[in-house]
């Protein structure tokens with residue numbers, strides 16, 4: 001029997017279960033005190049004035065795009081090295097996601113590629129802080145200022161990440177943090193959108209709640225809205241998890257350091273590391289880069305044979321069937337993204353991963369890479 005190491009696992013402690021149970025007994029399951037408290041706590045943690053809880057990161061990004069007034073034919077420059085929601089959120093509003101290539105250091109949007117992709121129809125930039133690593137924010141902000149573009153941060157993987165000492169999420173028009181079960185902390189399904197702007201916050205609140213006004217009657221709908229509300233159970237879970245965010249991020253950092261030291265003893269593989277501008281990488285996943293000579297897919301198969309799950313992460317967005325079909329991409333358009341995507345591997349990683357589990361992944365990799 002081969003012992004199994006999970007790819008990812010939420011950390012649910014007794015205090016989390018008690019917090020959710022408390023809500024269930026209270027009788028208020030939506031739009032109540034837990035949601036308000038969770039929103040306040042996220043706003044304070046990120047250091048942004050307003051936070052609006054929603055039912056997923058995908059919903060949150062959609063609302064950011066709408067609240068920024070991006071629509072029909074507006075071009076928004078974004079990264080092809082991401083999860084599909086960061087580009088789909090433009091399609092929902094008939095805006096056009098325009099991909100620009102990434103840089104090796106942060107694996108996020110390359111400012112020079114963004115500048116080169118600007119046209120008279122460009123209205124926004126949506127950088128993604130992939131794997132908890134902040135993008136080159138100063139450069140992106142300068143470009144946005146120069147061309148009058150809005151910036152929306154996809155911070156879904158980056159709660160607690162710091163760029164030159166400042167937490168991500170407060171740099172642009174708005175930002176979204178996801179709390180899906182594989183993220184640093186979870187609400188089951190759920191996310192929080194943050195913004196420093198009062199009117200944007202009011203619009204986000206109204207749109208997530210069927211377009212209702214702040215003071216209006218329950219059956220009065222002022223604008224086109226959605227049902228993107230977070231449940232009270234989710235908010236209570238999120239608040240309970242956020243209370244121990246420092247411990248969670250420290251533990252994930254330790255696990256990453258153990259992986260990094262172990263992989264440094266092997267040829268052909270290396271864990272990603274903080275960029276020069278990253279004062280805190282918020283470890284979302286254990287992402288390693290393989291030498292071009294190593295067959296990544298063979299490594300994934302060989303790990304699976306040893307009971308260890310691993311993933312090719314990400315598969316570039318422009319090469320997804322939906323984007324190939326809509327925009328005619330065939331490959332070769334974004335060479336850095338394509339090269340990085342071919343060489344990355346996500347190893348098992350979660351807050352409660354034990355040293356012994358990491359050592360088992362290492363032992364398997366040592367065996368596999370020795371005969372690669």
Ligand SMILES: *Cc1c(COP(=O)(O)O)cnc(C)c1O
Pocket residue numbers: 056057058059082083085086128130154156157178179180190191
């Ligand atoms: C998780 C994630 C999302 C979407 O979040 P959901 O809560 O799963 O809808 C968006 N962008 C990135 C980069 C993500 O990792």
